Amino acid sequence: MSKTAAQYDLAQRYLAGGVAASTRVNRGLGRPMYFDRADGCRLWDLDGREYIDLCTSHGATLLGHGDPRVREAVEQVLARGAACSYENELHAELARELCEVVPCCERVRFTGSGTEATMHCLRLARAYTGRTKLLKFEGNFHGYHDQVMFALAATVETCGSEENPAPLPASSGMLPELAEQLVVVPYNRPDLLEQAFARHGHELAAAICEPVYYNAGCLLPTVEFMGALRRLTREYGALLVFDEVLSAFRMGPGGAQEYLRVTPDLCTLGKAVGGGFPLSVFGGRRDIMARLMPEGDCQHSGTYNGHPVAVAAGLAAVRAYRQPGFYDHIQTIAHRLYTGLGALLATHRVRGRVQGLGARFGIYFGPQSEVRSYRDTFLHDRARMLRFVAAAIDEGVYFHDYGGAACHHGFCAAMTAGDVGLVLARLDRALAKVAAD
Numbered sequence: 001m002s003k004t005a006a007q008y009d010l011a012q013r014y015l016a017g018g019v020a021a022s023t024r025v026n027r028g029l030g031r032p033m034y035f036d037r038a039d040g041c042r043l044w045d046l047d048g049r050e051y052i053d054l055c056t057s058h059g060a061t062l063l064g065h066g067d068p069r070v071r072e073a074v075e076q077v078l079a080r081g082a083a084c085s086y087e088n089e090l091h092a093e094l095a096r097e098l099c100e101v102v103p104c105c106e107r108v109r110f111t112g113s114g115t116e117a118t119m120h121c122l123r124l125a126r127a128y129t130g131r132t133k134l135l136k137f138e139g140n141f142h143g144y145h146d147q148v149m150f151a152l153a154a155t156v157e158t159c160g161s162e163e164n165p166a167p168l169p170a171s172s173g174m175l176p177e178l179a180e181q182l183v184v185v186p187y188n189r190p191d192l193l194e195q196a197f198a199r200h201g202h203e204l205a206a207a208i209c210e211p212v213y214y215n216a217g218c219l220l221p222t223v224e225f226m227g228a229l230r231r232l233t234r235e236y237g238a239l240l241v242f243d244e245v246l247s248a249f250r251m252g253p254g255g256a257q258e259y260l261r262v263t264p265d266l267c268t269l270g271k272a273v274g275g276g277f278p279l280s281v282f283g284g285r286r287d288i289m290a291r292l293m294p295e296g297d298c299q300h301s302g303t304y305n306g307h308p309v310a311v312a313a314g315l316a317a318v319r320a321y322r323q324p325g326f327y328d329h330i331q332t333i334a335h336r337l338y339t340g341l342g343a344l345l346a347t348h349r350v351r352g353r354v355q356g357l358g359a360r361f362g363i364y365f366g367p368q369s370e371v372r373s374y375r376d377t378f379l380h381d382r383a384r385m386l387r388f389v390a391a392a393i394d395e396g397v398y399f400h401d402y403g404g405a406a407c408h409h410g411f412c413a414a415m416t417a418g419d420v421g422l423v424l425a426r427l428d429r430a431l432a433k434v435a436a437d
């Protein structure tokens with residue numbers, strides 16, 4: 001028995017479902033992977049096999065694993081005792097860096113996870129506007145809390161009409177009544193957005209969206225859609241919230257809002273912001289953030305919020321993203337990898353496409369024209385994707401399929417042009433297996 005198989009055996013005896021978190025099961029394998037160590041863009045499993053990482057901790061390790069700048073910052077704060085639940089100088093230093101680079105951020109607060117960040121951000125939006133309803137887009141993911149974990153897991157049979165998408169809860173145990181507080185609209189449909197605002201605009205505390213919809217691979221918003229969203233939220237007095245947990249730092253230091261040149265009222269930042277450590281952020285306009293206690297009456301706190309280790313790691317990471325040339329390298333690698341992958345699909349006569357922006361991308365088996373909405377991803381051949389993920393892992397490229405219609409993948413800044421060549425050679429062999437199915 002391999003060490004990996006033995007580990008899963010043991011884990012199943014003590015961990016619910018054999019994992020520390022549900023999506024750790026790689027659907028392509030039907031079990032989790034166990035990594036013994038990691039360095040830059042490489043991972044090694046318990047049996048010593050090497051993989052090039054195209055999951056990058058679901059986007060958290062944008063600098064790569066074990067980045068020396070992050071490690072040094074963490075070691076320094078540990079040597080100082082890492083006094084948890086107190087403030088130190090690093091909090092304001094990181095806050096200043098973020099306010100300098102993220103267009104909407106005049107003030108920020110720290111949380112542990114992206115889930116907490118969206119939860120607090122939406123509470124704040126309700127506190128500020130005195131309204132309760134939220135508008136969300138079909139398929140957009142905003143974390144695991146009950147306020148917005150709806151309209152995510154629909155299939156072609158259960159999704160309802162485009163005019164009236166079904167607000168299905170994505171888990172058992174959720175209060176179905178919370179769906180009554182939601183207005184669900186398909187992504188990239190400014191016409192339907194207009195109709196939704198005409199019906200519910202005056203009741204909306206906020207409209208929340210993924211400004212680049214990475215949770216369906218990589219879907220870009222159209223200019224008309226984003227323009228309508230910004231205009232309508234202003235017109236009806238609802239706050240525009242960009243959930244940049246995944247898009248922050250992905251294509252530039254100011255994230256999707258800088259890239260799209262659309263400034264929301266509030267935003268969340270996660271994953272890459274912590275340099276691989278548990279840190280997320282919400283922030284935005286000063287007058288809105290002033291509603292938070294102790295200045296205002298809206299609660300946000302937590303024992304581990306702004307943990308010194310995570311804040312030190314985040315500060316080192318954000319400073320690294322701000323170094324000249326950082327995003328030139330990301331764009332160079334992105335271009336080589338995405339065009340290379342597209343060419344491999346063509347060589348193997350596998351119908352499909354690659355859509356990427358910055359350091360994250362989606363692969364769609366089946367669709368040939370641009371994938372623009374959650375419903376478009378229903379055309380993606382999931383069964384083939386799962387075979388591809390298994391074949392890629394077999395060849396030494398780690399993709400993680402966490403479920404859902406289409407998944408996002410990505411690379412880290414430690415990846416070199418040589419590594420891309422290696423990835424493409426390995427995926428050439430993986431695609432040969434999938435094409436022969």
Ligand SMILES: Cc1ncc(COP(=O)(O)O)c(C=O)c1O
Binds near residue numbers: 112116244246
């Ligand atoms: C856009 C978005 N929002 C929120 C979350 C939740 O973040 P976390 O997993 O850190 O709780 C995620 C996680 O994938 C995400 O992609």
